[in-house]
Amino acid sequence: MELDGKVCVVTGGSRGIGRSICIEMAKAGAAVAVNYFSNQKAAEDVVSEIESLGRPAQAFKADIADFSQVQQMMDEIYKKFGRIDILVNNAGIAKDMLLLKMSEKDWGDVIATNLTGIYNATKNVVRYMIKQRQGRIINISSIVGIYGNAGQANYAAAKAGIIGFTKALAKELGSRRITVNAIAPGFIKTDMTSSIIEKSREIEEKIPIKRLGTPEDVAYMAVFLASPRAEYITGQIIAIDGGFTL
Ligand code: NAP
Numbered sequence: 001m002e003l004d005g006k007v008c009v010v011t012g013g014s015r016g017i018g019r020s021i022c023i024e025m026a027k028a029g030a031a032v033a034v035n036y037f038s039n040q041k042a043a044e045d046v047v048s049e050i051e052s053l054g055r056p057a058q059a060f061k062a063d064i065a066d067f068s069q070v071q072q073m074m075d076e077i078y079k080k081f082g083r084i085d086i087l088v089n090n091a092g093i094a095k096d097m098l099l100l101k102m103s104e105k106d107w108g109d110v111i112a113t114n115l116t117g118i119y120n121a122t123k124n125v126v127r128y129m130i131k132q133r134q135g136r137i138i139n140i141s142s143i144v145g146i147y148g149n150a151g152q153a154n155y156a157a158a159k160a161g162i163i164g165f166t167k168a169l170a171k172e173l174g175s176r177r178i179t180v181n182a183i184a185p186g187f188i189k190t191d192m193t194s195s196i197i198e199k200s201r202e203i204e205e206k207i208p209i210k211r212l213g214t215p216e217d218v219a220y221m222a223v224f225l226a227s228p229r230a231e232y233i234t235g236q237i238i239a240i241d242g243g244f245t246l
Contacts, residue, residue, distance in 0.1 A: 001029030012091030186241025
């Protein structure tokens, strides 16, 4: 098992892409800390599924946008598992609106969760990784952070911010044997995209691979980036979009 003995933290691990990343990390051998915000039942279901695979797991509630909650959670995770090797910054929300109608709250909430949340989680994990002289940080950005999208100025700004953060930190932490990469998913079938599913035929036509992505399509890349085979990959932004942005 490639990730045997490793401890992985997944923010927003209760649903969608995060859920799938938790399960695939466990299948590869890792113990998993499943962060969630409000869906305790969903997070506990992920924990049970991981335990049925014979791997340790625990759910941890914290609002990723709140620095002190995240600090307390990471300290609890370290105390429980004794190390943190992999951090997947996945938690995210969307509050789509054309700029003229976008409230300060819709702007602020998306930046706080999707961008500041990544600072909060990474800042509170990196000292453990430095102590261990190794670590993997995997940030979930979006193709919208590279190409933009009308009606998503807040989301696109946060996702583009993640790309800058990823590249800066890759340079900062490379000598510590910590790699930092981002995944930029395209259209993935989750609760977040449920409203576009009725238009899915139209979207699928524009995707060379002719289907929407699944959470597993993203999770497989996260596991690879966490594995020893990805040791020499850092600062990269990898699109998982079926060729949509070609
Ligand atoms: P999702 O199904 O809506 O799940 C979102 C997850 O984030 C849930 O586990 C949720 O926890 C958690 N979360 C939300 N706010 C949080 C907070 N303040 N603190 C901690 N956790 C929080 O979304 P998804 O589609 O899987 O998206 C996952 C990531 O991929 C996001 O960063 C998203 O921007 C990105 N992404 C998605 C797509 C797509 O097509 N789906 C495309 C590109 C990028 P609760 O269950 O407790 O609410």
